[in-house]
Amino acid sequence: MTDPGARGIRVGRSLVPAEDLEWRFSGSGGPGGQHANTSNTRVEVRLDVSACAHLGPRQRERLLTRLGPVVRVVVSDERSQARNRDLALRRLEARLEEALRVETPRRPTRPTAASVERRLEDKRIRSARKRGRRDAGE
Numbered sequence: 001m002t003d004p005g006a007r008g009i010r011v012g013r014s015l016v017p018a019e020d021l022e023w024r025f026s027g028s029g030g031p032g033g034q035h036a037n038t039s040n041t042r043v044e045v046r047l048d049v050s051a052c053a054h055l056g057p058r059q060r061e062r063l064l065t066r067l068g069p070v071v072r073v074v075v076s077d078e079r080s081q082a083r084n085r086d087l088a089l090r091r092l093e094a095r096l097e098e099a100l101r102v103e104t105p106r107r108p109t110r111p112t113a114a115s116v117e118r119r120l121e122d123k124r125i126r127s128a129r130k131r132g133r134r135d136a137g138e
Contacts, residue, residue: 042076043084
């Protein structure tokens with residue numbers, strides 16, 4: 001099986017090489033018997049955004065303001081270190097992609113004449129219904 005982080009990760013149009021990623025491995029907490037006590041399956045991957053030379057200046061600025069100088073992802077979902085490494089890379093890519101997404105500003109629009117008429121008609125019906133309850137109760 002090839003190393004999931006050997007090629008690096010894609011950030012927008014840039015490719016951040018594997019050398020810029022910092023990996024740490026430790027034992028997962030919780031139950032699991034002898035396997036959990038001997039295997040370092042918990043994976044932590046870190047990307048130092050401020051020191052990464054493979055990001056463009058606008059990408060770096062946006063990531064620094066939205067995520068901070070270091071982006072960290074910890075995964076201990078699976079019993080295999082290789083699967084946890086793959087999950088960590090995918091989650092890191094998704095987190096960076098989400099931070100780089102540019103929201104398009106909403107342009108306010110006026111309601112259509114038909115929608116205004118529907119709203120007023122609903123109000124008339126509701127008002128008549130309540131008026132009918134009031135007259136019947138008195």
